[in-house]
Amino acid sequence: MKLQINKIVFLKPWFVALLLILSCTVYxxxxxxxxxxxxxxxxxxxxxxxxxxxxxxxDQPLVNVPIGVSLSNPHRIYFDFYNVANxxxxxxxxxxxxxxHSINIVQVGDRTRxxxxxxxxxxxxxxxxxxxxxxxxxxxxxxxxxxxxxxFAKGTIEKALNSxxxxxxxxxxxxxxxxxxxxxHAGAGIDVHQQGxxxxxxxxxxxxxxxxxxxxxxxxxxxxxxxxxxxxxxDNVRMLIHPTGRWEHSARQTDTRFVLEVRALTEDEDxxxxxxxxxxxxxxxxxxxxxxxxxxxAVLQVIADFTNLNIIAxxxxxxxxxxxxxxxxxxxxxxxVLQANGLAKRQTGNVIFVAPSxxxxxxxxxxxxxxxxxxxxxxxxxxxxxxxxxxxxxxxxEGMLSNRGTINLDEISNTMTITDIPVxxxxxxxxxxxxxxxxRQVMIEARIVDATETFSRNLGVRFGVQNASKAxxxxxGVSGNVAGSSDLAAGGGVVTGGENLNVNLPxxxxxxxxGPATLGLSLLKINNSRLINLELSxxxxxxxxxxxxxxxVVTAHGVEAIIEQGDRVPFQQAxxxxxxxxxxxxxxxxxxxxxxxxxxxxxxxxxxxxQDKIGQSVNAFLPPAINTKQVTTKVLVxxxxxxxxxxxxxxxxxxxxxxxxxxxxxxxxGHIFRNTSKRDDKRELLVFVTPRILNETLNLQ
Numbered sequence: 001m002k003l004q005i006n007k008i009v010f011l012k013p014w015f016v017a018l019l020l021i022l023s024c025t026v027y028x029x030x031x032x033x034x035x036x037x038x039x040x041x042x043x044x045x046x047x048x049x050x051x052x053x054x055x056x057x058x059d060q061p062l063v064n065v066p067i068g069v070s071l072s073n074p075h076r077i078y079f080d081f082y083n084v085a086n087x088x089x090x091x092x093x094x095x096x097x098x099x100x101h102s103i104n105i106v107q108v109g110d111r112t113r114x115x116x117x118x119x120x121x122x123x124x125x126x127x128x129x130x131x132x133x134x135x136x137x138x139x140x141x142x143x144x145x146x147x148x149x150x151x152f153a154k155g156t157i158e159k160a161l162n163s164x165x166x167x168x169x170x171x172x173x174x175x176x177x178x179x180x181x182x183x184x185h186a187g188a189g190i191d192v193h194q195q196g197x198x199x200x201x202x203x204x205x206x207x208x209x210x211x212x213x214x215x216x217x218x219x220x221x222x223x224x225x226x227x228x229x230x231x232x233x234x235d236n237v238r239m240l241i242h243p244t245g246r247w248e249h250s251a252r253q254t255d256t257r258f259v260l261e262v263r264a265l266t267e268d269e270d271x272x273x274x275x276x277x278x279x280x281x282x283x284x285x286x287x288x289x290x291x292x293x294x295x296x297x298a299v300l301q302v303i304a305d306f307t308n309l310n311i312i313a314x315x316x317x318x319x320x321x322x323x324x325x326x327x328x329x330x331x332x333x334x335x336x337v338l339q340a341n342g343l344a345k346r347q348t349g350n351v352i353f354v355a356p357s358x359x360x361x362x363x364x365x366x367x368x369x370x371x372x373x374x375x376x377x378x379x380x381x382x383x384x385x386x387x388x389x390x391x392x393x394x395x396x397x398e399g400m401l402s403n404r405g406t407i408n409l410d411e412i413s414n415t416m417t418i419t420d421i422p423v424x425x426x427x428x429x430x431x432x433x434x435x436x437x438x439x440r441q442v443m444i445e446a447r448i449v450d451a452t453e454t455f456s457r458n459l460g461v462r463f464g465v466q467n468a469s470k471a472x473x474x475x476x477g478v479s480g481n482v483a484g485s486s487d488l489a490a491g492g493g494v495v496t497g498g499e500n501l502n503v504n505l506p507x508x509x510x511x512x513x514x515g516p517a518t519l520g521l522s523l524l525k526i527n528n529s530r531l532i533n534l535e536l537s538x539x540x541x542x543x544x545x546x547x548x549x550x551x552x553v554v555t556a557h558g559v560e561a562i563i564e565q566g567d568r569v570p571f572q573q574a575x576x577x578x579x580x581x582x583x584x585x586x587x588x589x590x591x592x593x594x595x596x597x598x599x600x601x602x603x604x605x606x607x608x609x610x611q612d613k614i615g616q617s618v619n620a621f622l623p624p625a626i627n628t629k630q631v632t633t634k635v636l637v638x639x640x641x642x643x644x645x646x647x648x649x650x651x652x653x654x655x656x657x658x659x660x661x662x663x664x665x666x667x668x669x670g671h672i673f674r675n676t677s678k679r680d681d682k683r684e685l686l687v688f689v690t691p692r693i694l695n696e697t698l699n700l701q
Contacts, residue, residue: 038087052098054135075118092358162188163207169599176263177223183256203237282329289325314355382419439556442595447688448549458539460507460675505675507537551591564590587612603691608632648685
């Protein structure tokens, strides 16, 4: 025991906290076994559909079902059982059932942790049956049909999926391409792998909004990335990145933000990459080894001397092997030796630690436990942050604080005071530095044009025969009106007998100011004193009008803004008690917009434009009608560009003919037995929108 402690201190001096864990283990061994629930067996079976079921038998029923925690790189799921002892008699179990290949069992004090080692991401469910706990593992592609049907039918998120909020692209200081993805929740399952000459990013169980499902052409940024294509595939989001040239990538995830960088390689780096590709991923100098039944430790010593690295082997590393390797990279030779003996390695700087695989996993778990214990006893510090551009209540630190961390927001001074361990304070400081930036603003101007054009033409005729008396000379009187009596000539001819019209079909439009234009003609035959009166009437009206409204509003990136102007019309309505109340209805000009600035300085806008006017009342007992015009849409516009987001065109044509039956159908002559009315009304509504990005000085960019 003393030798083991000295070795641990020699390897990692800060591991003194592990002594507490080891002492707890010794103390747990001294506690009577009947105080613990005992885990007696683990049985693994495969069911229909590729499901793997782990059946855990315990002496007593569990009080609480443990919660599984999924980890990646490598993929694994672990469960913590409190007040449960390891009664299996082993700490490791080989499985090889589907994607489940092994189980590690680690007991620390009164807690036993089961670590299920997986080949890929898997779902899990737990079912408690008396003294038995069933853990069901399913591959990520499996889904219940009912849930999938609900998702596609309604087009909404019916289950607890994560969601992409934004996809941004930027150029780094060294010319690297940077894809930034904002997610709704932290801890999303993300798989990044290379597929040929392309990069594939899979967001597991993630929803992609329609506005983000698109292909981004980022060639103009001058980075190795040419195209970023994001699509929805089942319940996952697939992002396909097309780089060019020689490149390497790196990915990181912090809270709800995922960042992928693709960097162009220098000539020296390109040579290393080519060597790595030629050697199956290995870049070490080549060596040759030829041993017969030699100890593993001796081979490790040879590799350490060749590479000038420090290789430290655990006490449990042993056994002999025979190998013959000629002209292979040293890192490949090291992997061959380790794989042949069930060993694993962890490298820190120029020190490589070698141990059996299960022991290495146990050590990592103990390291994690030690860090957690250190965090529980580490002194707290307090730091105050002053925000310059964001409100303190607009930034969330969910999941970033430790169990002992607290945060206090002061909205008056726009400051936040955070008390936590130094590591968490540093993470929060980085997040504030990244988010407390100037919020870009957009000015949106809308022009609403309501154009009208009306045209009408009316033709008609009236004629009749009248008796005329000669009052002084033979004359023909021309008059523009046949109503009543009129003087036929300056000599005093008088028409008698009233209107006496045979056809009375004048042009419509008497209600108009001035009435229709008329032309009257009276013909007098002297020998029998007969007078023929003829009146032609015509009206042609052409009206054009245009109403322009231009609302304008300024808002920040991603913030909805509303501007409206108009009237509120009162409506009287009855209540359930029999009384009456007054309700107001808006008749306003309203512009509602929510802009999002894209990576290439285009504006993605959700727009709603209303132009309501007070109309005429149907009758005296009802309030006036509200004439409504509305356009709601979503458009992508370049900075300073103008787009027509909607147009309503109305055309009303009306032709009316009033005529005397039969006579009105006679060619040519029939025109004096009928009148015609033609009307053509046109109305068009157009909405023009122009967004402009403002810079930090609130001037147009």
